[in-house]
Amino acid sequence: MTDSGRSIFILCYYYSSMKWEILGKSRTGITGIKSITGILLKNRGIKTKKEAGEFFNPTLPEKISLQALGISKLEISKAIERIKRAKKNREKVIVYGDYDADGITGTAILWETLYSLGLNVLPYIPERFSEGYGLNSESIKKLKEEDSDLGLIITVDHGIVADKKIDIAKKLGIDVIISDHHQPGKVKPKVFATIHTTAVGGAAVAWFFSREINKILNHQTPACRQAGLIINHRLDLAAIGTIADQLILVGLNRSIVKYGLEALRKTNRPGLLSLFEQAGIEKESIGPYEVGFLIAPRINAMGRLTHAIDSLRLLCTKDKKRAEKLSEYIGRINSERQRIVDEVVIHARDKLGSAVKDSVIILAHEGYHEGVIGLVAAKLVEEFYKPAIVLSIKGDVSKASARSISGFNIIETIRKLEDLCIEGGGHPMAAGFSIETKKIEEFTKRINELAKDELTDELLQRKLKIDLELNFNQINYELLKIIKSFEPTGLGNPAPTFSTREVEVLDARPVGQNGKHLKLKLKKNSEVFDAIAFGQGNIYPELNPEVKLDIAYNVEENVWNGNKSLQLKIKDIKV
Numbered sequence: 001m002t003d004s005g006r007s008i009f010i011l012c013y014y015y016s017s018m019k020w021e022i023l024g025k026s027r028t029g030i031t032g033i034k035s036i037t038g039i040l041l042k043n044r045g046i047k048t049k050k051e052a053g054e055f056f057n058p059t060l061p062e063k064i065s066l067q068a069l070g071i072s073k074l075e076i077s078k079a080i081e082r083i084k085r086a087k088k089n090r091e092k093v094i095v096y097g098d099y100d101a102d103g104i105t106g107t108a109i110l111w112e113t114l115y116s117l118g119l120n121v122l123p124y125i126p127e128r129f130s131e132g133y134g135l136n137s138e139s140i141k142k143l144k145e146e147d148s149d150l151g152l153i154i155t156v157d158h159g160i161v162a163d164k165k166i167d168i169a170k171k172l173g174i175d176v177i178i179s180d181h182h183q184p185g186k187v188k189p190k191v192f193a194t195i196h197t198t199a200v201g202g203a204a205v206a207w208f209f210s211r212e213i214n215k216i217l218n219h220q221t222p223a224c225r226q227a228g229l230i231i232n233h234r235l236d237l238a239a240i241g242t243i244a245d246q247l248i249l250v251g252l253n254r255s256i257v258k259y260g261l262e263a264l265r266k267t268n269r270p271g272l273l274s275l276f277e278q279a280g281i282e283k284e285s286i287g288p289y290e291v292g293f294l295i296a297p298r299i300n301a302m303g304r305l306t307h308a309i310d311s312l313r314l315l316c317t318k319d320k321k322r323a324e325k326l327s328e329y330i331g332r333i334n335s336e337r338q339r340i341v342d343e344v345v346i347h348a349r350d351k352l353g354s355a356v357k358d359s360v361i362i363l364a365h366e367g368y369h370e371g372v373i374g375l376v377a378a379k380l381v382e383e384f385y386k387p388a389i390v391l392s393i394k395g396d397v398s399k400a401s402a403r404s405i406s407g408f409n410i411i412e413t414i415r416k417l418e419d420l421c422i423e424g425g426g427h428p429m430a431a432g433f434s435i436e437t438k439k440i441e442e443f444t445k446r447i448n449e450l451a452k453d454e455l456t457d458e459l460l461q462r463k464l465k466i467d468l469e470l471n472f473n474q475i476n477y478e479l480l481k482i483i484k485s486f487e488p489t490g491l492g493n494p495a496p497t498f499s500t501r502e503v504e505v506l507d508a509r510p511v512g513q514n515g516k517h518l519k520l521k522l523k524k525n526s527e528v529f530d531a532i533a534f535g536q537g538n539i540y541p542e543l544n545p546e547v548k549l550d551i552a553y554n555v556e557e558n559v560w561n562g563n564k565s566l567q568l569k570i571k572d573i574k575v
Contacts, residue, residue: 018462018463018464018572019461019462019463019464020463020464020466020499020552020572020574021463021464021465021466022466022467022468022469022499023039023043023465023466023467023468024039024040024042024043024467024468033478033479033482036468036474036479036482037482039467039468040467040468040482040486040496041055043465043467044250044492044493045250055250055254056485058254058255058258058259059255060255060259061207061208061211061235061238061255061256061259061260062211064208064252064255066208066212068199068252069197069199069200069208069252070197070198070199071195071196071197071205071208072194072195075193075194075195075196076193076195076209076212078192078193079154079177079192079193079195079209080212080213080216080217082152082175082177082192082193083114083119083152083177083213083217084216084217086119086120086151086152087117087118087119087217089151090120090149091120091149091150091151091152092120092121092122092147092149092150092151092152093114093119093120093121093122093150093151093152093153093154094121094122094123094124094143094150094152094153094154095107095110095111095114095121095122095123095124095154095156096124096126096135096153096154096155096156096159097123097124097125097155097156097157097158097312098125098126098133098134098156098157098158098202099125099126099127099128099133099302099303099308100157100244100245100300100303100308101240101241101244101245101296101299101300101311102157102201102202102203102241102242102244102245103125103156103157103158103202103203103241103308104125104241104299104303104308104311104312104315105203105206105237105238105240105241105244105299105315106156106157106179106201106202106203106204106205106206106207106237106238106241107123107125107156107157107206107312108123108234108237108312108315108316109203109206109207109210109234109237109238110154110156110179110206110209110210111123111316112234112316113210113213113214113234114213117213117214117217117218120149123309123312123316124139124143125303125307125308125309125312126139127307128303128304128308128370128371129370129371132399132434133158133425133432134155134158134159134161134162134165134425135153135155135158135159135162135165135166135169136165137164137165137168140153140165140168140169140172140174141168141172144172144173144174150174151173151174151175152174152175152176152177152192153169153174153175153176153177154176154177154178154179155176155177155178155179155180156179156180156202156203156205156206157179157180157181157182157201157202157203157205157206157241158180158182158202158425159176159178159179159180159189159191160178160180160182160183160184160185160189160194160196160425161182161184161185161187161189161423161425162178162189163185163187163188163189163190166178166189166190166191167190170190175191175192176189176191176192177191177192177193177194177195178191178193178194178195178196179195179196179202179205179206179209180194180195180196180202180205181196181197181198181199181200181201181202181204181205182198182425182426182427183198183411183425183426183427183428184196185415185425195209199251199252199253200242200247200252200253200256201238201241201242201245201247201253201256202241202245203237203238203240203241203242203245204238204241204242204252204253204256206238207234207235207237207238207256210234235256235259235260235263236260236263236264236267236269236272237260237315238256238260239256239257239259239260239261239263239264239291240260240264240291240295240296240299242256242257242260243257243288243291243292243296243490244291244292244295244296244299244300246292246429246430246490246491247491248490248491248492248493249288249488249489249490249491249492249493250492250493253492254488254493257288257488257490258488261286261287261288261291261488264286264291265283265284265285265286267283269315270317270318270319270320270322270323271313271314271315271316271317271323271326271327272295272314272315273323274314274320274323274324274326274327275295275298275314275327275330276295277327278298278327278328278330278331279294279295279298279331280294281294281295287487287488288487288488288489288490292490297334297337298311298327298330298331298334299311299314299315299330301330301333301334301336301337302330302333303371304337304369304371304372304375305333305336305337305340305369305371305372306333310326310329310330311330313326314326314327314330337371337372340369340371340372341372341375341376341379344367344368344369344372344373344376344390345376345379345380347365347367347368348363348376348380348390349383351363351365352380352384356384356386358386358444358448359386359387359448359451359452359455360386360387360388360389360447360448360451360455361380361381361384361386361387361388361389362388362389362390362391362440362443362444362447362448363380363388363389363390363391364390364391364392364393364398364437364440365391365392365393366392366393366394368390368391368392368393369392370392370394370399373390373391373392373399373400373401374390374401374403374430374432376390376401377389377390377401377402377403378403380403381403381404381405385405385460385462386405386455386460387402387403387404387405387408387410387451387455388402388403389401389402389447390402391435391440393437393440395437396436396437396438397422397434397435397436397437398434398435398436398437398440399432399433399434400424400432400433400434400435401430401431401432402414402426402430402431402432402433403429403430404428404429404430405459405460406429407459408428408451408454408455408459409428410426410428410429410430410431411424411425411426411427411428411430411431412428413447413450413451413454414426414431414433414447416450417443417446417447417450420435420436420439420442420443420446421433421434421435421443422434422435422436464497464552464571464572465494465497466497466498466499466552467496467497467498468496468498468499469498469499469500469501470498470499470500471500471524471525471527472500472503472523472524472525472527472528472529473525473526473527475498475527475529475555475566475568476566477566479555480555480556480557480566482496483495483496483554483555495554496554496555497552497553497554497571498552498553498554498555499550499551499552499553500524500550500551500553501550502524502548502549502550503522503523503524503548503549503550503551504522504523504524504545504548505520505521505522505543505544505545505547505548505549506521506522506523506528507520507521508520508521508540508543509540510537510540511532511537512537514537515537515540516534516535516537517532517533517534517535517536517537518532518533518536518537518539518540518570519531519532519533520532520533520570522549522551522568529566529567529568530558530565530567530568531551531553531567531568531569531570532567532568532569532570533570533573534569534570536570536573539573547575548575549573549574549575550573550574550575551568551570551572551573551574552570552571552572552573553568553569553570553571554568554569554571555567555568555569556568556569
């Protein structure tokens with residue numbers, strides 16, 4: 001084999017693991033912008049003019065009905081009447097949240113709402129390692145002992161499967177209102193009221209609940225409420241929670257995120273402003289990426305390693321100096337979290353080796369930090385493209401965190417093995433549970449038996465969905481304008497992705513630390529574009545003028561020294 005032949009072989013082999021699925025077919029020749037827009041919409045399940053109108057101009061969150069959310073008006077009414085009684089009788093109220101970013105932001109929303117209305121209310125975030133996820137029986141008893149006036153607990157982002165813990169609260173004379181978005185279990189909790197929907201995240205449920213509370217209990221004039229002075233407040237937090245929980249950004253979630261990001265770019269919260277500065281974020285340019293990869297991980301870090309109450313304090317403080325100290329502390333904890341994740345991932349890779357035979361990856365070890373096992377599971381899914389469950393062994397009982405791939409409902413599968421699990425909950429793509437350590441081996445065997453037939457070769461094939469095949473002469477600022485109209489992008493509404501075949505390489509050079517990335521100048525017919533391929537610097541030695549590439553990419557604007565130009569962000573390369 002010649003050198004050039006060997007180069008082509010290596011390049012093909014390196015990129016052959018990802019299957020391209022081109023969703024939209026265009027006729028030969030230039031496809032107009034209107035046609036491209038229609039294809040992009042169709043690829044996201046949007047087929048009618050009405051649906052397209054709602055997509056590009058989502059209903060304002062304050063105008064979304066409870067019916068559209070799937071939240072019961074009767075349950076809302078019952079909950080608000082109970083809150084009114086708590087206010088009248090000066091009962092102690094606890095807003096009992098979860099320790100992840102969705103739960104923390106939701107807790108902040110609901111606590112601030114009730115506090116502003118004059119209730120005797122405190123927020124409560126459990127400590128992951130001693131109290132665990134959701135309601136904790138001993139914690140409820142302790143809260144009642146500390147204040148005999150405690151008469152009402154309102155959950156945020158949990159509670160829908162906490163029937164036994166709720167029974168304990170009732171015996172202590174405490175009413176419970178659930179606000180949650182997780183999948184319900186077989187047993188319906190016997191609570192005072194249930195504010196539940198799976199249509200939006202935990203923080204969004206808290207926001208809509210707060211909206212309804214404000215409508216009844218807030219005494220501002222209708223003009224003030226109409227102007228959104230109360231209703232739109234705290235939408236910035238709801239957007240953070242929604243993006244952090246990796247929810248599909250279409251429909252109702254799109255409304256929360258689109259308008260919530262606008263609110264976030266204008267936020268005056270000292271804690272968020274300090275966090276932005278600490279993370280090197282420009283407030284005006286905040287989008288789903290900044291929230292998902294820079295803001296949410298910092299909020300989550302506290303609950304993973306220490307106590308998430310400090311993240312809540314950061315969001316709610318009005319003191320600038322306190323905000324600076326908290327954001328600096330949280331930044332240090334986040335760096336420590338990154339270090340621990342890297343260590344556990346390296347150990348997990350060594351333990352797994354290069355090949356994974358089982359349908360579901362399951363790893364358990366005494367040295368795995370309980371707070372990061374979900375992140376480790378996610379990284380293993382990303383690397384091996386198989387569902388992964390990572391367990392932290394702590395004596396007789398182990399804690400597990402699971403992540404899945406598209407098409408395999410992990411929580412549904414785990415619930416088929418509830419005879420082995422102590423408790424748990426989650427979504428189709430992510431779940432957590434506790435299990436007796438001695439039962440891990442049996443659990444591993446049985447879940448792989450269940451998954452073996454369902455996880456077909458087709459399902460386990462990593463896919464890249466491409467919206468449309470384009471020629472370079474179709475890429476222009478008119479196209480970019482259409483692309484931007486699809487923002488905010490994320491799960492369910494990915495950034496529009498295109499492909500072009502047989503592209504010439506005019507220039508290529510490695511960039512970044514250790515040449516990790518690749519900067520390219522590409523040509524198709526007479527059109528030339530700069531391109532950046534992140535994480536693909538290792539193929540640089542294999543590129544030469546004889547090689548032609550098929551590329552999959554996003555189109556973005558590059559600004560450098562005041563000059564603007566269109567750039568291709570490469571997602572995959574084939575020869």
